[in-house]
Amino acid sequence: MTISRRKQEHIDIASNRRIRFRRKTNGFEKVDFVHCALPELNLSDIETGVSFLGRELAFPLMITAITGGFPGARKINADLAETCQTERIALGLGSQRQLFENDRYVESYRIVRQKAPDIPLVGNIGAAEIIGHRDFSPFRRLVDLIEADALAVHLNALQERLQPEGGTDFRGVLDALGRLVRDIPVPVIVKETGCGVSRETAQRLADIGVRFLDVAGAGGTSWAGIESFRSPDNRLAREFWDWGIPTAFSLRMASDIPELTLIASGGLENGIDLAKAVALGARLGGAALPFLGVWRRKKLDGLISEVRTWKEAFRTVLWLTGSASPSGLRREHILYEI
Numbered sequence: 001m002t003i004s005r006r007k008q009e010h011i012d013i014a015s016n017r018r019i020r021f022r023r024k025t026n027g028f029e030k031v032d033f034v035h036c037a038l039p040e041l042n043l044s045d046i047e048t049g050v051s052f053l054g055r056e057l058a059f060p061l062m063i064t065a066i067t068g069g070f071p072g073a074r075k076i077n078a079d080l081a082e083t084c085q086t087e088r089i090a091l092g093l094g095s096q097r098q099l100f101e102n103d104r105y106v107e108s109y110r111i112v113r114q115k116a117p118d119i120p121l122v123g124n125i126g127a128a129e130i131i132g133h134r135d136f137s138p139f140r141r142l143v144d145l146i147e148a149d150a151l152a153v154h155l156n157a158l159q160e161r162l163q164p165e166g167g168t169d170f171r172g173v174l175d176a177l178g179r180l181v182r183d184i185p186v187p188v189i190v191k192e193t194g195c196g197v198s199r200e201t202a203q204r205l206a207d208i209g210v211r212f213l214d215v216a217g218a219g220g221t222s223w224a225g226i227e228s229f230r231s232p233d234n235r236l237a238r239e240f241w242d243w244g245i246p247t248a249f250s251l252r253m254a255s256d257i258p259e260l261t262l263i264a265s266g267g268l269e270n271g272i273d274l275a276k277a278v279a280l281g282a283r284l285g286g287a288a289l290p291f292l293g294v295w296r297r298k299k300l301d302g303l304i305s306e307v308r309t310w311k312e313a314f315r316t317v318l319w320l321t322g323s324a325s326p327s328g329l330r331r332e333h334i335l336y337e338i
Contacts, residue, residue: 015296032276052120057089065092065191070098077093079299090119123151158194158195191216195244215263221266247277271315279334
């Protein structure tokens with residue numbers, strides 16, 4: 001099966017099947033904000049913006065990796081990019097591996113920078129693709145092709161184990177990541193794909209020079225769930241449907257590693273979840289499936305409206321906690337355990 005066909009299948013399954021975690025949540029329901037009855041702030045004066053990868057965002061949100069590399073991907077990515085440009089948030093592309101197969105769908109990736117010239121844009125490749133490389137020029141080409149501000153390298157060991165075409169030899173990933181960090185001219189963002197990152201793994205990544213980490217924990221999209229719909233014998237995939245570290249817990253594990261700038265994705269549903277992620281140590285929060293669902297139902301206008309709703313919920317959390325800016329969410333005792 002071609003990579004293009006596989007990517008089409010992933011989008012179709014994510015759009016039409018229930019592929020969220022079944023028993024495990026993102027963990028954000030275990031904490032809540034201490035309400036401030038006297039915020040002493042004018043809501044309209046609250047500043048929600050942050051900087052990321054040298055660019056200014058209206059608030060700390062990224063639409064994380066969704067797609068690219070098949071016939072319908074160009075329209076999805078064009079609308080995602082236009083939304084992110086309009087609302088000044090970051091955007092991550094789906095895996096660019098398909099471009100190693102052929103250039104047939106190159107415009108499904110290139111369209112993003114054309115539609116979004118001013119936002120942080122993150123390219124994407126799988127960890128298995130970088131193992132053994134001594135020459136990283138193919139990955140520099142991926143960065144240049146979309147004028148990316150960073151390159152995400154996704155860790156997807158569980159998915160590789162479960163998908164029929166998967167590769168399960170991960171020897172050399174850490175060494176290759178260290179060399180890639182030193183070789184390419186943009187930051188490398190290491191990201192999981194729904195299983196979370198432990199503190200030990202986060203520290204190992206920091207030790208080799210990684211400075212950006214998306215913990216991408218459990219609680220949102222289950223890639224075991226997606227692959228269960230593609231496997232001729234789905235019993236193993238169904239057993240691992242709920243595997244992983246919940247996003248909130250993974251975030252806490254990594255939050256005391258000073259070298260790392262953290263992104264929290266995996267089950268974020270709204271601006272309140274986003275605010276909790278920031279309070280737990282993330283610079284940005286990210287989501288994919290909620291925005292894909294909105295796009296399927298309501299296209300571009302729906303996407304823009306959804307992002308604005310996230311922003312206003314985030315702003316309201318700042319006001320109701322007496323926080324004049326996102327940095328205020330990181331003060332002590334702003335959260336309590338439930």
